[in-house]
Amino acid sequence: MFALPSAAPQPLAGRVVLLSGAHGGLGAAAAQACAAAGATLVLLGRRLPRLNRVYDAVAQAGHEPLLYPLDLEGASPDDYAELADRLHAELGRLDGVLHCAAEFRGLTPLEHLDPAAFARAIHVNLTAPWWLLQACLPLLRQSADASVVLAVDDPARVGQAYWGGYGIAQHGLRAMVGMLANELAATTVRVAGLQPGPMRTPLRARAYADDLGEDLRDPEAYAGACVTLLSPAGAAWRGQVWDAAAGGVE
Ligand SMILES: NC(=O)c1ccc[n+]([C@@H]2O[C@H](COP(=O)([O-])OP(=O)(O)OC[C@H]3O[C@@H](n4cnc5c(N)ncnc54)[C@H](OP(=O)(O)O)[C@@H]3O)[C@@H](O)[C@H]2O)c1
Numbered sequence: 001m002f003a004l005p006s007a008a009p010q011p012l013a014g015r016v017v018l019l020s021g022a023h024g025g026l027g028a029a030a031a032q033a034c035a036a037a038g039a040t041l042v043l044l045g046r047r048l049p050r051l052n053r054v055y056d057a058v059a060q061a062g063h064e065p066l067l068y069p070l071d072l073e074g075a076s077p078d079d080y081a082e083l084a085d086r087l088h089a090e091l092g093r094l095d096g097v098l099h100c101a102a103e104f105r106g107l108t109p110l111e112h113l114d115p116a117a118f119a120r121a122i123h124v125n126l127t128a129p130w131w132l133l134q135a136c137l138p139l140l141r142q143s144a145d146a147s148v149v150l151a152v153d154d155p156a157r158v159g160q161a162y163w164g165g166y167g168i169a170q171h172g173l174r175a176m177v178g179m180l181a182n183e184l185a186a187t188t189v190r191v192a193g194l195q196p197g198p199m200r201t202p203l204r205a206r207a208y209a210d211d212l213g214e215d216l217r218d219p220e221a222y223a224g225a226c227v228t229l230l231s232p233a234g235a236a237w238r239g240q241v242w243d244a245a246a247g248g249v250e
Pocket residue numbers: 020021022023024025026027045046047070071072073074099100101102103124151152153154195196197198199200201202203204219
């Protein structure tokens with residue numbers, strides 16, 4: 001039996017991609033698009049039943065994914081080292097990381113923010129993604145063309161009042177894109193940010209109860225941009241944040 005050639009182009013064929021926040025709004029949409037684009041996915045999320053649902057959709061769209069249940073809040077650098085070891089042992093390579101995990105619990109004045117909630121927001125939204133990337137870098141460096149993509153929020157919005165630790169961490173994450181990209185400029189690992197426009201997801205709903213924004217989209221609208229940044233075409237955004245709603249970069 002010959003396999004039928006796929007009709008759709010597969011810009012991620014042969015690539016192994018680790019996707020965090022895989023059962024979130026953008027993460028689940030990106031997972032399906034990346035699978036359809038030919039990637040083998042490792043789906044990282046904190047709730048196994050929800051990961052299983054994404055698994056089913058991804059397996060239908062492309063290669064069977066691997067599931068990696070992990071809570072970024074409690075994970076230590078040793079846990080990320082173990083993740084990298086398992087990726088190496090089970091798949092032998094890593095060509096991309098798409099970081100979509102983020103925690104936002106609601107708008108609160110900084111002055112009234114519970115100290116532990118502030119620390120948790122900075123940890124989950126800034127420290128944890130760095131620990132994850134740091135552990136994965138040795139494996140990424142072995143790829144001929146590796147792509148790190150960090151989903152980031154609009155700094156003009158989350159720098160306003162009440163966005164708390166999430167808003168502050170988002171500014172740090174954006175700084176990480178440029179800094180890490182510069183440090184890896186001479187390597188095969190490129191780093192870019194993806195700033196989607198407002199999306200109908202649980203995260204957004206925690207800030208806006210009645211959200212009727214004209215620019216509000218389903219997360220599927222930005223899944224293609226995730227594929228592009230992970231693919232060879234993503235090299236055009238090396239070291240930059242793609243403002244995908246506006247179509248521009250900054
Ligand atoms: N929605 C927007 O309007 C918007 C706009 C611009 C940028 N973004 C960015 O887009 C990305 C995706 O956000 P989204 O809107 O898709 O939000 P979402 O639907 O809430 O997805 C976020 C995901 O992160 C996971 N997560 C949270 N804390 C975690 C932890 N401790 N360990 C592991 N996973 C954890 C969540 O898990 P649970 O499902 O268990 O909560 C969820 O699956 C984020 O980087 C966000 O900053 C969103």
